[in-house]
Amino acid sequence: MNLEKVIFGFFILLAATLNFGFFVGTIDNPDHHDIYELFAAIVVSLVATVLKFGDRTQIGAVQLSTSLVADLQLITAAMVWGYAVHVSDAGLTPEMTSRIVSLSGGALFANVVSVVFLIVETIMQRR
Numbered sequence: 001m002n003l004e005k006v007i008f009g010f011f012i013l014l015a016a017t018l019n020f021g022f023f024v025g026t027i028d029n030p031d032h033h034d035i036y037e038l039f040a041a042i043v044v045s046l047v048a049t050v051l052k053f054g055d056r057t058q059i060g061a062v063q064l065s066t067s068l069v070a071d072l073q074l075i076t077a078a079m080v081w082g083y084a085v086h087v088s089d090a091g092l093t094p095e096m097t098s099r100i101v102s103l104s105g106g107a108l109f110a111n112v113v114s115v116v117f118l119i120v121e122t123i124m125q126r127r
Contacts, residue, residue, distance in 0.1 A: 008052075
């Protein structure tokens, strides 16, 4: 068993599950989407991205790109949340919550693609 691959797979799956946990719920209800879960999803996604930098394979490059997409969308979602709460006079409206959750959904799709490529890479490896 390769400990590096275990840690790598752990962070990829944890990023996807945390993002899924934030995404699930009524899209426009802020009570269904926890800011701390979004923060945890961002942190774990960034760790997963850093772990992907050492891989020099084509699948590794695609995994890195999907991770960068997820990071960008999650960070943008956090920025929209920050804008809604701290800058906008309207606050965290259902419309703003929908934007935040939609961005998280895009990141979730990128995480799913990354997990699929992890499975493909694992299947393709020979012992």
